[in-house]
Amino acid sequence: MITYRIDAEDVHAHLFRVTLRVPDPAAQQRLSLPVWIPGSYLVREFARHLSDVRATQGGEPVELQQLDKASWVASCSGRAELVVSALVYAFDTSVRAAFLDASRGFFNGTGLCLRVEGREAEAHRIQTGTLPRGWQVATAMRAVKVDAAGRGLYEAADYDELVDHPFELGTFWRGSFDAHGVPHAFVVAGALPDFDGERLLADAQRICEAQIAFWHGAGKKARAPMDRYVFLLNTAEDGHGGLEHRASTALLSARRNLPQRGRAETSDNYADLLGLISHEYFHTWNVKRLRPAEFARYDYTQENYTLLLWFFEGFTSYYDDLFLRRCGLIDTPRYLKLLARTITGVAATPGRQVQSVAQASFDAWVKYYRSDENTPNATISYYAKGSLVALALDLTLRRDGSSLDEVMRKLWKASDGGPIGEADIASALHQCGGRSYERELAEWVHGTVELPLQGLLYSAGIEWQSQPATIAQRLGLRVNESALTGVKATHVLRGGAAEAAGIAAGDEILAVAGWRLRRLDDAQRVMTPGEPAELLVARDQRVLTLRVTLPADAGLGAPVQLVADAKPGKAAQSLREAWLTR
Structure with a gap:
């Protein structure tokens, strides 16, 4: 052997x-x-x-x-x-x-x-x-x-x-639990002494039980596709990531994200860790077994191309936080806050109008993992926009009397938990929704049109509220700020005021209208919207004078806040409850 x-x-x-x-x-x-x-x-x-x-x-x-x-x-x-x-x-x-x-x-x-x-x-x-x-x-x-x-x-x-x-x-903490009869082990390396392992186990168990029931039902005859499962979590001062495997996942998280003994609240950091756990565990079905036809057999010697990462990564990204809400690990306001963050991030990415999520899937080998200063202008994340495609399809299906949940289970059963292609996805949508969804797939997946999320969310009793944009958002800039480097431009977004002014990635923004800047947000105190202002930047050991005009509006896109309507109509209330709690 x-x-x-x-x-x-x-x-x-x-x-x-x-x-x-x-x-x-x-x-x-x-x-x-x-x-x-x-x-x-x-x-x-x-x-x-x-x-x-x-x-x-x-x-x-x-x-x-x-x-x-x-x-x-x-x-x-x-x-x-x-x-x-x-x-x-x-x-x-x-x-x-x-x-x-x-x-x-x-x-x-x-x-x-x-x-x-x-x-x-x-x-x-x-x-x-x-x-x-x-x-x-x-x-x-x-x-x-x-x-x-x-x-x-x-x-x-x-x-x-x-x-x-x-x-x-190494020397690590170890715990275990059962989920629908499947033994699960949890290994944590590098945890601080006040780490609350029992709470982590209890919360992970709720996620695992909910996902097993999602795919296979809650009855005693339901069987998960693995005999045992192991979470391998390494904690460090900083870091975040996960990689799925057939019966385990490798996770990396900042130590501050772990739950602490004596603290009952769910911090934003801990919610991020639970979302990571939920994401990688969902991959046990969606990508490790239900997978692109191109991955039926891996070729380890070269790239393995597929147009379907928007489904396998994007839809998994949709369900990760949704399961936290359905499990009761986060409440509706926090879930909507996480969803609004994704919507805002995609809206602030000009590349969404350049590249479809299908093409982003294909180009992952040369673009997603090799980001640079131009990435937001040239590409879109198949994780982020893919999750919004899933949201749009789910709410559309629910208005049609079905759900994305049903589509996922239909695909699992029809393929016997094996390789699928986009035609299989289209067929499952048709069977569950009672009509063709080819137009939605063409526009939302293979096109670059804006997703009709505001109207779809309204039908679920969710109000869409635009929030004030930051100076960076209004100018079309992404920056790093620190006491050592000052305000440094990392990305200049296509079509924004910063690009029009000639700001380049790497520029240190020194002053505006004669005032030294320590934080970019301070610029709003000395700039008049709609009027040009003198901007000093340092580039390659030279100080340059540029002229920039702060837009009177939100520029490339205002942040979004989502709020559950306290008194939705009966149909919206029913749709919202089915979506978020069942």
Whole structure:
């Protein structure tokens, strides 16, 4: 059986030693390391972290020729076991790669485990080797023979499964709960001593039970698609992110987001963490099993393109906070505040009029994960706008007597929890809504027209209120402000007053109308809307004088506030209750 031994070779140098054993190798055995990890759509070139790659058979050196950036061929002599060893540099604190220091270790198989080409369908094993004293191991991979700390031998049915089970290593907090008969484990690394683990478990359990019931019903016969599930949460001073897997998720969150003992309120930070948990858990169904047809089989050597990330990521982003509301973990005002934040963010992105969410899905490999100063002008987030497409479809379906909930379950049943295409989505919408939704898909998904959210929300008893815009929003600027760097422009939005004035990303805004600026909002005290003002900026060691006119209106878009109507009509009240609470 193909086996990988993972040793913490040098925690201070952040080096894993990975030893691959291949029984009965081919005469010219090809080996390769994935260039990306499913769920994160960017070629990350994991092979750049490999060094000291060597091979032996029976203790004798084997010629190992590198073919390209991530592939090798071993010239084997006979059928004796091929042993390939490599060092892997691991100092990536994200959820996508690998990390190792004296306090913690973490890895995804895509960054450590060479693929034995032609043998991917065979069972694979991971053996945890030398680790610092006292370290534990946590993973959702099936244990074959492990000790009480989880150190030992694990097995996966094939290579795809092997690299779909991340490992957490170190001294961490661990808790557990059951959700509809499925054991769930929760691992938290780096938590402060006042961390309220029992509350985190209780709240996560409510999310998991609600989502299992959403997909499979609340009855005793309902069965989730996994036998067990593991949350691997690493907390740090700063950071936020998650990556879904078939029976686990790797999460990164700031420590301040954890619940604290003795504090019953749900802070905004904790709500963000619960939303992340909800998002990644929903992916257990929507992308790990129900997935784009193009992902039926992953190609680990190159980009895997799809036009459907607006559905798999965007719709998941719609449901993550919605489940917090339906579980009672946040109330309606807070949910509407989160929704308004997304609406405001999309409205303040000129790229929404340039790129459709379908094209944004396709371009994820070169745009979403490689943002720069022009990103807001050229592209739109398939997460954010995709979630608003889901909202628009859900409220439209509810007015038609159905719901997006029904569509999701229809897709699950029709595909048997497997690959789907856009035609399947259109068919499920038609079957559930009783009419074609091709026009909505063409305009909202493949077009760049504005989504009719204000009217749809009004039909659910939600009032849309425009709020005063900040100076940055009125000028079409995004800035960083600090005592060290002052006011620095990070993005100049297309069509705004700042662009018209000649402000460029990277400019330090020094003064306006003769007054030194420490905060951009202070400019409103010395600028008269509609009248030009002198602006001093520093660019490349030069001080430039520009003339800028503060728009009298909201500029590129005012912030939105959503408020539940206290006395909605009967139909709106019924729709709102079904949407937010059932």
